[in-house]
Amino acid sequence: MCSFIDKIFSKELLNQGYYSFLFAFLSVVVMPIHVQYLPPFMIMWCLSWIVENLLRRNEKWNLKITYKVLFFLFISYYAWQAVGLLYTYDIKMGFSNLFGRLSLIMFPLVLIFPGEMIINKARILIRTFAVSTFLYMFFCFGYALCRSIDLSNGILTFNPHLIEYPWLNYFYSAELTLAQHPSYISMYVLLSVFICFESWFDHSSKIRQRLLWLISGTLLLLMQYFISSRAGILASLILVPLYFLFKVKKSRKNWITWSVIIVVFICVIPLLLKNARVDSLFDEVFNRQVGHESQKDPRFLIWKSTLKISQENFLFGVGIGDSRTELVKEFKQIGEEKMANERFNAHNQFLEVLLESGIIGLLIFLGIFGYMISIAFSEKNQLYGLFIIIIFGFFMFETILYRLAGVSFFSLFSFLLLHIPKNNAEIN
Numbered sequence: 001m002c003s004f005i006d007k008i009f010s011k012e013l014l015n016q017g018y019y020s021f022l023f024a025f026l027s028v029v030v031m032p033i034h035v036q037y038l039p040p041f042m043i044m045w046c047l048s049w050i051v052e053n054l055l056r057r058n059e060k061w062n063l064k065i066t067y068k069v070l071f072f073l074f075i076s077y078y079a080w081q082a083v084g085l086l087y088t089y090d091i092k093m094g095f096s097n098l099f100g101r102l103s104l105i106m107f108p109l110v111l112i113f114p115g116e117m118i119i120n121k122a123r124i125l126i127r128t129f130a131v132s133t134f135l136y137m138f139f140c141f142g143y144a145l146c147r148s149i150d151l152s153n154g155i156l157t158f159n160p161h162l163i164e165y166p167w168l169n170y171f172y173s174a175e176l177t178l179a180q181h182p183s184y185i186s187m188y189v190l191l192s193v194f195i196c197f198e199s200w201f202d203h204s205s206k207i208r209q210r211l212l213w214l215i216s217g218t219l220l221l222l223m224q225y226f227i228s229s230r231a232g233i234l235a236s237l238i239l240v241p242l243y244f245l246f247k248v249k250k251s252r253k254n255w256i257t258w259s260v261i262i263v264v265f266i267c268v269i270p271l272l273l274k275n276a277r278v279d280s281l282f283d284e285v286f287n288r289q290v291g292h293e294s295q296k297d298p299r300f301l302i303w304k305s306t307l308k309i310s311q312e313n314f315l316f317g318v319g320i321g322d323s324r325t326e327l328v329k330e331f332k333q334i335g336e337e338k339m340a341n342e343r344f345n346a347h348n349q350f351l352e353v354l355l356e357s358g359i360i361g362l363l364i365f366l367g368i369f370g371y372m373i374s375i376a377f378s379e380k381n382q383l384y385g386l387f388i389i390i391i392f393g394f395f396m397f398e399t400i401l402y403r404l405a406g407v408s409f410f411s412l413f414s415f416l417l418l419h420i421p422k423n424n425a426e427i428n
Helices: 002-008 011-016 018-033 035-055 065-086 091-100 103-112 116-120 122-148 173-177 182-200 207-227 230-250 254-273 276-286 299-312 323-333 337-342 349-378 382-397 404-419
Strands: 149-152 155-158
Touching: 011 018, 011 035, 011 116, 018 035, 018 116, 018 122, 018 182, 018 404, 035 103, 035 404, 065 091, 065 103, 065 349, 065 404, 103 404, 116 122, 122 149, 122 173, 122 182, 122 207, 122 404, 173 182, 173 207, 182 207, 182 230, 182 382, 182 404, 207 230, 230 382, 299 323, 299 349, 323 337, 323 349, 349 382, 349 404, 382 404
Parallel strands: none
Antiparallel strands: 149 155
C-alpha cells in the first residue's frame, strides 16, 4: 500500500507537473457542464501547483516580457478592485464580488509557469474543452427532446412548448442551456467551434479524426441558433466568414472552400432570419423590422444611466459593492421601476468596470486587452486572436465578469492559449 502511494505521489510526477495537468484537465471538462463544480478543481490545481513549484524552486522562470506584463496587469486589476472595498458602502456585496472573481488571479498564477506537462499538452486541454462543450450541448438537446415528448393513454405527442409558459420553447435559449446562462454557453460554443475548425486544418491528424472535428464544429455552430444569444449569433456571423476567408488565402483548393462557404451560408441565413432574437437584432442594427414587432432593447437606457453615474464618480468609481445599488437609484429616479426591481447590471463589461473602479480601473482593464492583442499579433497566434475578439464582442453586450462562468472562462483561456503550439497560427 505504501509503495502504491509513493508511486502515485512520486517526485518524478510532481516535477513533470502531472497533478497540475490532471486538475487542469478536470477543470476544462467541468466548466461547460456546470461551472459551480469548478472551484474544488481550481483549489486542487493551485495546491498541486504550489507543491510542484516548491520542488522546482531552483529552476529559472524563463518568461517573455509580454507574458510577465499581462500577468502583472491581471494582478493589478484585481488589486485595484480590492481597493474599491475601502470606499464602497455595501461591504458584504463588495467582498462577495471580490471572492467571486478570485479566478482572475488563480488561473493566471497557475498558468504563467504551469509545468512541463501542461505546456506540452495544452492542445489536449483546449480540445477537451471543445469536446466537453459539444457533449453538454448534445445532452441539452436530448433532455429538451425528452421534455417535449409525452405518452398519455397510449398516444405519443410532441410539444416543445412549456405548458405553464407556452411562449417558451425547450429547444431555445435558457430552457435549452439549463444550468448555464445562454450568453456564457454561447461564448464556450463559439470558441469550441474555432478549436474544432483548427483541428480540422491539422493535417498531421488522420482524415477520420479531422472529419469528426469538422462535423463537430459545424454542429456547434448550428447550435448558436438554438442558444439564441444575440451577441453569440452576431459574433458567429462576423467571425466565421472572416476565419474561412483567411484560410482560403492559404489553401490551394480555393474553389472547393469557396463553394462550401457559399452553400453553407445560403442555407443558414434564411434559418437565422427566422430566429426571433436575430430578427430583433436586425431591427436594432438596421432600424427596421424583419418579420415581427420587436421591443426596444433596454440596454441603451442602462448604458446611458451607467455613464451618468460614472461621470459623477469618474476617477475611482462607486466601489466594487455599489454598482447595482447606484443603478437601481438611477432607474427609480427616471421612473423605470421594472428595471429597478430586476436590478439590472450595466450589460457592458467596460461600462461596468468604469462604474465600479473608475477611469483608473478601466485603463488597467484596457491594458490587459492591449497586451493580449500585442501577444496575438507578435506570435501570430490566430486562435488567441479569435478568443480576444469573442471576448471583446460579448463584453460589449453583457457584464461577463459578473459570474464565475465568465470570470473563469476569461482568465483561464487568456493564459492557457498562450501555450498552444505555434505554427503559422494553427494548432499542428
